[in-house]
Amino acid sequence: MNKYDELVQKSLTNGTIDENDIKWIMTSKDVELLPLLHAAYKVRYKYFENKVRIHIINNVKSGNCSEDCSYCAQSKESKNEIEKYPIKAREEILADAKKAFDGGSFRYCMVFSGNRQNKKDMDYICDVVSEIKQKYPMEVCVSAGFLNDELATQLHNAGVNRYNHNLNTSSNYYGSICRSHTYQMRVETINTAKKNGMDVCSGIIIGMGETIDDLINITKELKNVAAKSVPVNFFVPVEGHRLKEFHDLTPEYCLKVLCVFRFTLPDAELRSAGGREHHLRSLQALSLYPANSIFALGYLTTGGDGLEQTKKMITDAGFVVEKVEE
Ligand code: SF4
Numbered sequence: 135m136n137k138y139d140e141l142v143q144k145s146l147t148n149g150t151i152d153e154n155d156i157k158w159i160m161t162s163k164d165v166e167l168l169p170l171l172h173a174a175y176k177v178r179y180k181y182f183e184n185k186v187r188i189h190i191i192n193n194v195k196s197g198n199c200s201e202d203c204s205y206c207a208q209s210k211e212s213k214n215e216i217e218k219y220p221i222k223a224r225e226e227i228l229a230d231a232k233k234a235f236d237g238g239s240f241r242y243c244m245v246f247s248g249n250r251q252n253k254k255d256m257d258y259i260c261d262v263v264s265e266i267k268q269k270y271p272m273e274v275c276v277s278a279g280f281l282n283d284e285l286a287t288q289l290h291n292a293g294v295n296r297y298n299h300n301l302n303t304s305s306n307y308y309g310s311i312c313r314s315h316t317y318q319m320r321v322e323t324i325n326t327a328k329k330n331g332m333d334v335c336s337g338i339i340i341g342m343g344e345t346i347d348d349l350i351n352i353t354k355e356l357k358n359v360a361a362k363s364v365p366v367n368f369f370v371p372v373e374g375h376r377l378k379e380f381h382d383l384t385p386e387y388c389l390k391v392l393c394v395f396r397f398t399l400p401d402a403e404l405r406s407a408g409g410r411e412h413h414l415r416s417l418q419a420l421s422l423y424p425a426n427s428i429f430a431l432g433y434l435t436t437g438g439d440g441l442e443q444t445k446k447m448i449t450d451a452g453f454v455v456e457k458v459e460e
Contacts, residue, residue, distance in 0.1 A: 138173040145177045145397040150357070153350050156394050160346050160387075167386055174393040174424035181401045182426035185456035186448045187240035189275075189405065189429050190441070192230050195221045195246040195255075202314040203302075204376040205342055205369060208247045210314075214373045221246070221255055227262050228269075235270040237441045238455050240427075242266065243298065246278040249315065256285055260292035267293035275335055275363075280315075281323045286330035296363060297327035298335040304351035307344050311377065324359045337365030337407060340391050343379030349391070353398035364402045365429070366392055368409030383409075385417040389424070396424035403427050419451040 135143070137158070144151045159165055197218025199208045207214035227244070234242045244259070251259065256278070263274055276289055277298035289297065301320055302308070308317035324334050336359055338352050356364055368388050369380055381387075388410075395404055406414070406421035406428045414421055422428070430444035448455055 138169045141170075141397055142173045142176045145400045146180060149400060150353070151394075151397045155397070156350050156353070157346055159390050159394055159397075160349065165390070167389060170393050171389065171420055171423040174396040177396050177400045178404075178424060178426055182403075184453050185426065186422055186453045187403065187427040187456050188238060188441070188444065188448075189241045189243050189427060190230075190234040190237070190239040191243045191245055191429060192222075192227065192234075193247075194227060194244045194259075195219070195248065197247055199247045199249065200314070201249050201312065203312045204378075205302075205311055205339060207372045207375065209376075211376060214375075221258060224258075224262055224265075228265060231266045231270055231272075235272050238445065238457065239272055239430075239441075240456055241273040241275055241296070242270075243275040243277065245298070246276070249279045250281075251278045251285070256288060260288055260294075263289070263292040263294055277335075279323075280319060281326045281330075283326060283330060286326050286332065290331040294332055296333040296335050297324075298337075298363075298365075299323045299327065300337045300339070300365070300367075301352065301355055301359070302337075302339050303342060303344050304348035305355060306351060307342075307348045310379075311342055321359060324361070328360070333362045334359065335363035335365065335403075336361035337363075337367060337405070339367045339369050339408075340388065341369035341381040341383045341409075341413075342377055343381065349394065353394065356395075356399060356402075361399075362403060363405065363427070364395060364399055365405040365407035366395055366425070367407045368413040370409045370412045383413045385414045385420075388413050389417065389420055392421055392424040405429060419447050422448065422451055422453050 197208050202211050203209050207216050231242050273295040275296040276294045305317045327334050404425045406425040430441045
């Protein structure tokens with residue numbers, strides 16, 4: 135059995151691959167990209183066939199965050215002149231949800247800046263979510279900072295299918311990217327969301343100075359929190375970020391990372407997420423071999439390809455846009 139078939143077999147049989155396999159994928163000169171992508175596709179196909187879920191993000195509240203995540207242009211210490219606004223008007227959010235649904239979005243992701251929402255904002259969020267769920271048969275994901283049981287129950291009762299709270303990097307490295315909260319606080323919010331009936335979306339940002347050992351740890355940590363959905367973001371050095379170290383990512387490196395996540399989290403909804411246009415460039419379509427989902431529109435601070443262009447890329451590459459079954 136060749137090395138690529140071995141990766142497929144381990145992933146499908148054991149639900150993961152070994153640490154040495156990850157090191158081989160990420161560092162060996164023997165690795166050939168196309169056989170690696172083909173092997174990742176075999177695992178992806180078992181759970182998701184050739185379907186692609188499009189996720190549309192609506193950045194519903196922007197800026198003025200009290201946290202200091204050093205990769206984020208919305209952090210309290212960022213000097214970036216991003217557009218800052220309180221929660222958007224109900225009509226605007228609903229109109230965007232309609233546009234997302236009509237455009238073929240599988241899931242509508244509403245992102246609110248800030249570490250925790252106050253009661254007034256949370257009541258408003260839940261009210262809008264209920265109306266979206268009544269009108270449009272698509273899934274709704276919310277990202278609104280830290281949760282306690284009360285907030286999580288409220289979101290779940292409003293119809294939120296999934297809660298997003300990213301781990302972002304490995305537990306060992308977390309202190310290098312953020313000082314205002316801990317990795318453990320993030321894990322607790324993820325567990326609170328699950329305990330209160332929501333699926334969890336938890337992703338990472340590649341290229342913030344993490345090592346291959348950090349990457350190995352992240353795969354284990356995402357498995358531990360049982361994230362059903364894993365957005366893999368590629369760090370774009372936006373103006374105002376304060377990371378001391380960040381990688382110069384190449385398309386090949388990004389594709390290898392996606393393959394690692396497919397082999398280690400075989401049945402997770404793996405997303406080619408923020409930064410894909412910037413770092414994967416002309417190889418973007420190849421990310422669909424390991425990933426079965428993709429973001430289009432609405433990135434927080436970095437722009438992105440339009441919906442129609444994203445759909446064209448998917449169908450041109452022979453994949454099928456997946457809709458929620460009504
Ligand atoms: S990532 Fe979220 S919590 Fe961190 S600074 Fe940005 S908006 Fe705030």
